[in-house]
Amino acid sequence: LETNFRTQHTVRFYAGALNKSPKTLANHFALFNHPAPSKLIQRRIVQEARRYLFYTDKTAKEIAYSLGFASPAHFSRFFKNQTGANISSLQK
């Protein structure tokens, strides 16, 4: 996850890398009371987005592309959904 989260956002990719189906992977995680694989991926992307906003002068557009989003609009919708906050409200 740490190596690939900037470009790969699907559970299918990580499951494939472990030779498991997305379903099996999710079941394994549930068995150990872990947050779902999809949640972990989303959390890591949100954390990196927050770090960019806090520690760099990059624009929302630059951050969107650095984190593998197809468009800035897609990224801002994702960020709003995940955090409840608008990107512009976190930019200094």
Next chain:
Amino acid sequence: MNPITIPTKEQVPQESRKYFDYFMTKLGMMPNLHAVMAWSEPGISTYMQLQNRVRLLDRRESEIVSLVVSAMHEADYCLETHAMIARLNGLSDAQITEVKGGTAQFDGRLNTLARLVHSILQNKTRADAATLEEFFAAGYEFPHLLDVILTIADNVISNIVSNTVHLPADNPASC
């Protein structure tokens, strides 16, 4: 036994709690360094004022200073944080490793900055004259030097705090 713990928001003085809200909103987490400093309201508020000042150095330049200072003080917590910030601002792992040694030969101007900071600390605050000359020759002026000094001071504070209380890394799973 180390008596200093990393507090929760509820444990710190009322006046310090707003800094927990600030970091939770902005960064989604409270850095251990700032949490520990929040044990003292004057401590955290003075430090935050220093960190949030208007700067002349850009993000990359500030990180060069932080990496050189924290490496010389072997402050692991700070090194990890500043390596992360330097990466976000476009420095490669190889460049970060070089900067920790006190040079930045991948960029002439940044190199004069790294060497100046290293010289100031190495010589007990007395910069080598030739190194200072090169810094100014690279286009930096006296106000930049003052910002370098403030950035060094900021890092000396956080290096001492982190080394004194043996700060654990933030969020180890994701660093």
